Amino acid sequence: GEDVEQSLFLSVREGDSSVINCTYTDSSSTYLYWYKQEPGAGLQLLTYIFSNMDMKQDQRLTVLLNKKDKHLSLRIADTQTGDSAIYFCAESWDSSNTGKLIFGQGTTLQVKP
Amino acid sequence: EAGVTQSPTHLIKTRGQQATLRCSPISGHTSVYWYQQALGLGLQFLLWYDEGEERNRGNFPPRFSGRQFPNYSSELNVNALELEDSALYLCASNLPGAGDTQYFGPGTRLTVL
Numbered sequence A: 001g002e003d004v005e006q007s008l009f010l011s012v013r014e015g016d017s018s019v020i021n022c023t024y025t026d027s028s029s030t031y032l033y034w035y036k037q038e039p040g041a042g043l044q045l046l047t048y049i050f051s052n053m054d055m056k057q058d059q060r061l062t063v064l065l066n067k068k069d070k071h072l073s074l075r076i077a078d079t080q081t082g083d084s085a086i087y088f089c090a091e092s093w094d095s096s097n098t099g100k101l102i103f104g105q106g107t108t109l110q111v112k113p
Numbered sequence B: 001e002a003g004v005t006q007s008p009t010h011l012i013k014t015r016g017q018q019a020t021l022r023c024s025p026i027s028g029h030t031s032v033y034w035y036q037q038a039l040g041l042g043l044q045f046l047l048w049y050d051e052g053e054e055r056n057r058g059n060f061p062p063r064f065s066g067r068q069f070p071n072y073s074s075e076l077n078v079n080a081l082e083l084e085d086s087a088l089y090l091c092a093s094n095l096p097g098a099g100d101t102q103y104f105g106p107g108t109r110l111t112v113l
Helices: none
Strands: A004-006 A009-013 A018-024 A031-037 A043-051 A053-057 A061-066 A069-075 A085-091 A108-112 B005-007 B010-013 B020-026 B031-038 B042-050 B053-057 B064-068 B074-078 B087-094 B108-113
Touching: A004 A085, A009 A018, A009 B020, A018 A031, A018 A085, A018 A108, A031 A061, A043 A053, A043 A069, B005 B087, B010 B020, B020 B087, B020 B108, B031 B074, B031 B108, B042 B064, B042 B074, B053 B064, B074 B087
Parallel strands: A009 A108, B010 B108
Antiparallel strands: A004 A018, A018 A069, A031 A043, A031 A085, A053 A061, A061 A069, A085 A108, B005 B020, B020 B074, B031 B042, B031 B087, B042 B053, B064 B074, B087 B108
């Protein structure tokens, strides 16, 4: 099946770490993605992880993948007010044949000064 | 390198009219994807074009259609507009075989009155 789930809202203080969680259903997904959407804007690719990896770090971003539990997380270190946005998790379920990414509902990250 | 571009930024139509949305992919990308982001419904896959052909479509009625031109740009047409077609329409592009990652444009906000 195709289903990606995320919690809807997360509030943190500036300077703290943020952890956004996602669960997906298809263990055959090749890639898993994190996109960021600021108000009124399109989707900005933040990072992605290949399904045979457990972790990927890119500056302030750390992605952890637990394939056994089908759980993906995005950690943002030293969260800034500019990080306030909606974060979408997505999986490339059979995308070479279907072309589609399956998105979660998005997590709204609120960063308080 | 220019990213994915979309036009117009905003489009206001009335029920029953037709809307045409345009997308130019990143240079060198041959695949274009269309998604609908309606309030409360998340991101839904609409259409995939590659090398001028429609490769897949999501669960949308036939009044949603499109095409891809020889320069790989694409058009999305929505006929007989309904109020619930009001949404942000996002276009993405990639180069099949070079990974599944899709790069998104800023979107067209369609409002149907």
